Amino acid sequence: MSTAIKQLMKREVDIRLPATRDELKAMGLARNYAMEALNRRVRNTAQDTDLEEFATFFDLLKAPERIEIYDNSHISGTHPYGVMVVCGKDGLLKKEYRKFKINTVTNGDDCSMMHEVISRRFKEIPDVLPDFILIDGGRGQRSAVYGELSRLGIPFACIAKGPGRVAGTEVxxxxxGEKLSLDPASKLMHFLCRLRDEAHRFAITSHRKSRDGKLQFSTLLNDIPGIGKTKGKAILAYFGSIQAMKHARVEEISKVPGISLKLAKRVADYLKESQTTLRA
Structure with a gap:
């Protein structure tokens, strides 16, 4: 071992066992750092291989440095959210994830939701362009985003469940407009499905937080004397969002059908005094 290290370091190296507790602790730290560095190098090597195979499969000129993956989540059109997940040479870049609260689609149309998300993404973040976009969806989603992404010159693909929606048969x-498939057991298929699954996880989490926040808010309104379930729903429907309701004045609250000025003041006072944290 000393000979190998000497050749690597190009100088004499003295190898000995730790003689004190401090030296033993230092050796343990050094070993942990070395293992972390080795694991990081292995992960990066695997990631580089995945990206090279990715480029070959999608006929890109080079391995992509930034891949954006999109998905959306809702229940019958309620609390719809679209999300963007980002992957690069170092793996998933969670600090660059982004959520989009759907504003223009209320009927649960997934394709229209994806069109809104893609359009807003490049209006709100115009200076950062991905090398490739992967979208959870099929032909409908492809048609919905084709115009915007073609204008920007960004290559993309939609990943859809295959026959019987069996995992590994994605197309x-x-x-x-071309339709491609992969060997279900291939590394690239696993890599692409991991990206899709991460976007799906983030979309579901974002939707759940929005839904739970509104349920919490609705329950809080029900606790106000004189409000109850029906009037609580009316208030929430009138303002449209928790954030708007939190900052509403008494006069604004009294404009809700069925809410008198007296009730409006009670609502405003209750919200102000409540120690419950409302999530937007």
Whole structure:
């Protein structure tokens, strides 16, 4: 071992066992750091291989440095959210994830939701462009985003469940309309499904937080004397969001059908005095 280290370091190296508790502790730390560095290098090597295979499969000129993955989540059109997940050479870049609260679609149309998300993404963050976009969806989603992404010159594909919605049989609809498939056992299929699953996880989490926040808010309104379930729903429907309701004045609350000025003041006072944290 000393010979190998000497050749690597190009100088004499003295190897000995730790003689004190401090030296033993230092050796343990050094070993942990070395293992972390080795594991990081292994992960990066695997990631580079995945990205190279990714580029070959989707006919890209080089391995992508930034892949954005999109999905949305809702229940019958309620509390709809779209999300963007980002992957690069170092793996998932969670600090760059983004949520989009759907504003223009209320009927549960997934394709229209995806169109809104993609349009807003490039209006709100115009200076950062991905090398490739992967969208959870099929032909409908492809058609919905084709115009915007073609204008920007960004290659993309939609990943859809295959026959019987069996895992590993996913198919890919490219921007040019071509349909591709992969060996279910291939590393690239596993990599692409991991990206899709991460976007799906983030979308469901974002939707659940929004839904639970509104349920918590609705329950709080029900506790106010004279409000009850029906009037609580009316208040929430009138303002449209928790954030708007939290900052509403008494006069604004009294404009809700069925809410008198006296009740409106009670609502405002209750919310102000309540120690419950309302999540937006």
């Amino acid at each position: 890919f609809y490219l921007s040019n």
